Amino acid sequence: MNNLALKELLYKIADDQLILGHRNSEWTGFGPLLEEDIAFSSMAQDKIGQSQALYTLLHQLGEQQPDTLAFMRNANQFHNCILVELPNGEYDFSLIRHFLFDTAEAMRFELLSSSSYQPLAELARKVRSELRYHTLHANIWMKQLGSATEESIQRLQRSLEFALPYALGMFEKSPYESDLIAQGIFEGEEALAVRWKKKVEDILQQTSLHLPEWKILTPVLGGRVGDHSEHLQPLLDEMSEVFKIDPQAEW
Amino acid sequence: MQTPSVNDIYTWLEAVKDPEIPVLSLVDLGVITDVSVVNGAVKITMTPTFVGCPALEFMKNEVIEVLKKHHIEQFNVEVNFKTPWTSDRISARGRAALKKYGLAPPPARQVFTDLEILEHAPCPRCNGTKTEIKNPFGPTLCRSIHYCHDCKEAFEQFKPL
Incomplete structure (x- = not known):
């Protein structure tokens, strides 16, 4: 088994979960209604917990401790897609991002549940049920707000068009793509993107939102190789502040 | 001391409760996935209800405390996902304890195909079925929030997973 390929895969998934988990947690206390405050906070807890489990797999493959991996790397050492590091913006953008990202993430873990790397397959079988x-x-909120008022539709439409090129960046290919596929570790970004597009089309068809043609969109790439937007480093600085002051702190 | 049997250990573990739901033991919750005793060394395998459950470390320490209290010197408590936790792992006794505590037990997994089944969770207080889901996320990762139109009270359900 190609360990470099496997590690690269684990890093990008773990980093996606950690960074979006942190962004979700920024809604704590600020949700547009209490239920959404609780929902985004709970999803934050799920995602950060899942990233910890993935960093633990990396640690078992010889990488640093999970906390060190989460808190001590600089932006250019992170492999998350740029979509997840973008600021929360208004609720409409956070909702669109949540829909586009989690649709892909649920499918990614579905594929990984039959990975030839057993520890990852075991974890994926667990995570996929949580992601439901x-x-x-x-999906509930997309369907409701995507066909509600003129303002809600307009806001979601604008955020959808803004987010889609970043969302396509989720499927930026790994240099080890063919190894991962050949060794049965992961079916690959292309297979995932095909399934994702179909699902996104299916949900959006049940709303008044308009999906632009895929072929006119240019994916925003770079995140997987550490080439991030200006938004990631400030997020990391804030997230790691306590750990850097006192690595032994318990809270 | 005498080597304990696997049954002895399960009996001891009955004393360790879920810190969020103090009526439910870890055994009835289904998070203990294996217990073995080999040459006097005790091995316990646990798995979390949700991967991000913050109570897991606490539960693991409680398990270790119980072993120490019974003078077990050689032990290993491991957490893994080999046998993943699902809500079907909650025992019949656990389900009854949940309901008595005011938390609706989770429906069996095979009937959980979409949100429909969460929509009308039976009220644990009055058994009413005129209920609605208010939020699939609740005060802890494993609970959702509902409202009963029969007894006009909010209640929580242990989520099917």
Whole structure:
């Protein structure tokens, strides 16, 4: 088994979960209604917990301790897609991102549940059932607000068009893509993107939102190789502040 | 001291409760996935209800405390996902304890195909079925929030997973 390929895969998934988990947690206390405050906070807890489990797999493959991996790397050492590091903006953008990301993430873990790397397959079987609640939540709100008032439709439409090129960046290919596929570790970004587009089309068809043609969109790439937007480093600085002051702190 | 049997250990573990739901033991919750005793060394395998459950470390320490209290010197408590936790792992006794505590027990997994089943969770207080889901996320990762139109009270359900 190609360990470099496997590690690269684990890093990007773990980093996606950690960074979006942190962004979700920024809604704590600020949700547009109490239920949404609780929902985004719960999804934050799920995602950060899942990232910890993935960093633990990396640690078992010889990488640093999970906390060190989460708190001590600089932005250019993170492999998350740029979509997840973008600021929360208004609720409409957070909802669109939640829908586009979690639809892909649920499918990614579905594929990984039959990975030839057993520790990852075991974890994926667990995580995929948890993510059902995330996609259920996203789909309900997309369907409701995506066909509600003129303002809600307009806001979601604008955020959708802004987010889609970043969302396509989720499927930026790994240099080890063919190894991962050949060794049965992961079916690959292309296979995932095909399934994701179909699901996104299916949900959006049940709303008044308009999906632009895929072929006119240019994916925003770079995140997987550490080439991030200006928004990631400030997020990392805030997230790691306590750990850097006192690595032994318990809270 | 005498080597304990696997049954002895399960009996001891009955004393360790879920810190969020103090009526439910870890055994009835289904998070203990294996217990073995080999040459006097005790091995316990646990798995979290949700991967991000913050109570897991606490539960693991409680398990270790119980072993120490019974003078077990050689032990290993491991957490893994080999046998993943699902809500079907909650025992019949656990389900009854949940309901008595005021938390609706989770429906069996095979009937949980979409949100429909969460929509009308039976009220644990009055058994009413005129209920609605208010939020698939609740005060802890494993609970959702509902409202009963029969007894006009909010209640929580242990989520099917």
